[in-house]
Amino acid sequence: MGRRIALLVGCLLVVVGTATAATASAAGPPRPGTTDSGLNETEEATLWSKVPPDYWAARPGEDTTVHELATGTELTFTEPPGLADRWNRYAYEQYRPGGTDVSVHPEGAYTHSYSYIEDAHATIFSMEPSTRTYVESDDERLYVAPEGTLRGVVDYRVDVPEDSDSGGGSTTYRLVDHGIDEVRFYVDGEVVDTAAGTHRPAFEYDLEFDAESLTLEARIEATVEKTVRPPPDSDRSTRTYTYDVWIEVWNDYEIEVYDVEAGVDRVRYPDGDEGVAITQAQPWQGYTLDAAGEAEIRGIWRFFLARRPGWGWLVESTDRGTNPRESHALPVAVNAYPSAMAPRAKPEGGEPTILRTWGPTRETPRSRLPETVAVEVVETNYTETYGLAVRTDGVDPEDVTVHGIVDGVDAGAQTLFEEPRHIRETELSARIVEETDSEATVRLRLADADTGEPIDLEAEGASAFSNARSGYLEIDGRRVRTDEAGEATVRLTDPGAYEARYEPAHWLDAPTAYAGATATVRWHPLASPTNWVGFGVRVGVALLPFALAWYAGKRLGRLVRFGGPRRRE
Known part of the structure; x- marks a missing residue:
């Protein structure tokens, strides 16, 4: 008699590890200029930033200048290079699954095994266009374009037990069928597309701006038939069991949809x-x-440019272990x-x-x-x-x-x-409105040069980028702001010439942009007729004792004469 036994297994999240350099040149990146990718030697030399400096032996006179430079240093770009997509299109076609008893996967992938299915994985190969961005020591982001292509690879192997004999009876196994039943593409946990069983699924996508994750999932199935034959002298009959097993594996990435809305x-x-x-x-x-x-x-x-994390090289997993695989x-x-x-x-x-x-x-x-x-x-x-x-x-x-x-x-x-x-021209005036012997009051007035409207520097306004006042006036090392009338007053105590200067706020910081302006004012206590009269009075008062003494001495000299004979009448 025959029985079909279905075995179920839970899902596995395939996590990609950190990429490392290849341990053998045969399993790592190909030497630039040795592939048929359509990229020239110089272009291929820029792809492998994670390759150690001595990975390829130098060939002076044979390698291009850029190739020689790339051997000892990293080559960087001022804009996101399109070479990644061109190479990945080629490299994706170079992936070859391993067959029934070999699973081929990147060295950084986690594989899962259950029952007869071994080393199963579904791994994202590339998301194009995309950029991995290193923002801070604890902040790394994967930005993807709203429209693009996700490429993945899926593989596994089937481990069929060996036949055995016992007590005259035997147990044999036969692989009836196996394959990738379906591959699914998820956005934020929702299936948006599926593909029939394939080792190289690819999906086009058009993402909403708030999308946060992309997932590649594959369901792998296998059917194994087990036949148990009793010894010839047994009264038992031959029995056949059919096992249908399946496993689901997936790989997902947290993303940020990238768009320019400047x-x-x-x-x-x-x-x-x-x-x-x-x-x-x-x-x-x-x-x-x-x-x-x-x-x-x-x-x-x-x-x-550098290899994707987890893709240092490819490996082949068999029932005897793993070995690096040469592949582009x-x-x-x-x-x-x-x-x-x-x-x-x-x-x-x-x-x-x-x-x-x-x-x-x-x-x-x-x-x-x-x-x-x-x-x-x-x-x-x-x-x-x-x-x-x-x-x-x-x-x-x-x-x-x-x-x-x-x-x-x-x-x-x-x-x-x-x-x-328009950055508007301004006019700044400065005049003395009041003065004493010890100080002068200067009135500053700031106005729009075209309209004559006063400029109020005390009013706050919002620009597209910040809230800021429209600048300030500076005179004698002091900063002041005008009022609604566009005026401000300053007291000066030291005689001299003063420059008043309007320092406008940067046009980024103010709703109305103005140009700077200057004005000059001079002050001295003797600068006005009134102060000249006052000055004269003060000088006169100060000199009066000396004038009186001179006058008295002159009169006394007339009354008393020294050094000569007296006249007689």
Whole structure:
């Protein structure tokens, strides 16, 4: 008689470990220029940042310059390179499953076994486009584009017991059937697509912005027939048992959907120059101000390519153990890090000029980068460039392009104002309104040069980026702000010439942008007719005793004469 016994097994979360360098050149990355990937030797040399410097023996005169450079140092990029997707398309096709008794998987994957199914795994090969971003020592993010492709690999092996004889009877096993029944693609725990059994499933996706996880899951099945034959002299009959076993394995990643939703603030300076400030909540690469991309502002992020975590090399698992497998099926990933060489404006030494960068302060992620990667990451705390403001000689909003840190995710800037705000000219006057012998009261007045309207520096206003006053006036080392009438008073006690200066708030910080202005005022106690009269009175009073003494002496000298004979009448 025959019986079918179904064995169930729980699910396994396949976790990818940290990638390490290959232990043998045959199992690690191929030497640049030796594949048919469609990439040239120079391009392939930039893929393997995690490879130790002495991994490939140098061949002076044969390797390209970039290849020789890549042998001893890491090659970094100023923008997310598209080479990762080009290589991964090729590498994905190089993956070959191992057959019935061999399971092929990356060295960092966790495999699961149950009953007759051994070393089963479902592992994400790549998510393109995507960028692994090292933000802080405890903050590593995987940004994926809203639209992309997830590629995976699935494999297993079937371990059929050996036949045996006992007491004249025998037990034999036969593998009836096996295979990958179905592969599923989940977004946030919901199935969004499935594929018939395949060792290389691939899924296109279009993600909502709030998606948080992607999962690849595979159901693997096997049917084994067991036949028990009794000894010839037994009264028992031959029995056949059929075992249907299945296992589900999966691999998931926490993600952040990446998109560029930038805002731009523009102003026009009195000389015709323009100020441009762009903000973007998620990390971003920078922006270009012209259609040709020659005027470029780069943020703090730079990029390198390296094998995906857990994909140091491929291994073959059999009932005798594991061995490295030579294969080009090694995916690479784009990695972003805060660079000590940024931010920068291009071309250097001219326009555009970076005015300000702002964002949250972060700790350096140096300790989180792979040990074998040596790049110019920031050494200490850094400011993540959420915003970049520049001054340039003019810009067409249609030509402004904001570039993300995920390959291909770019966008035109959404203007906050249809026309640029004008930085308005101002007029500053200073005059003495009251004075005494010891001090003078100076009234400062600040007004719009075009309209004559007073400028109130005490009023607070909100800009697109902060709440700030519109600046201050400074005279004699003191700062004051004007009132609703645009006026402020200052008392001066020391004679001299004074310069009053209007220091406007930066156009980023004020709802109305103004240009600076200066005015000069001079004060001295003798500077007015009234003070001259008073001065004369005081001098006269001071000299009166001397004048009286001189006059008295002169009169006395007439009455008394010394040194001559007396006249007789």
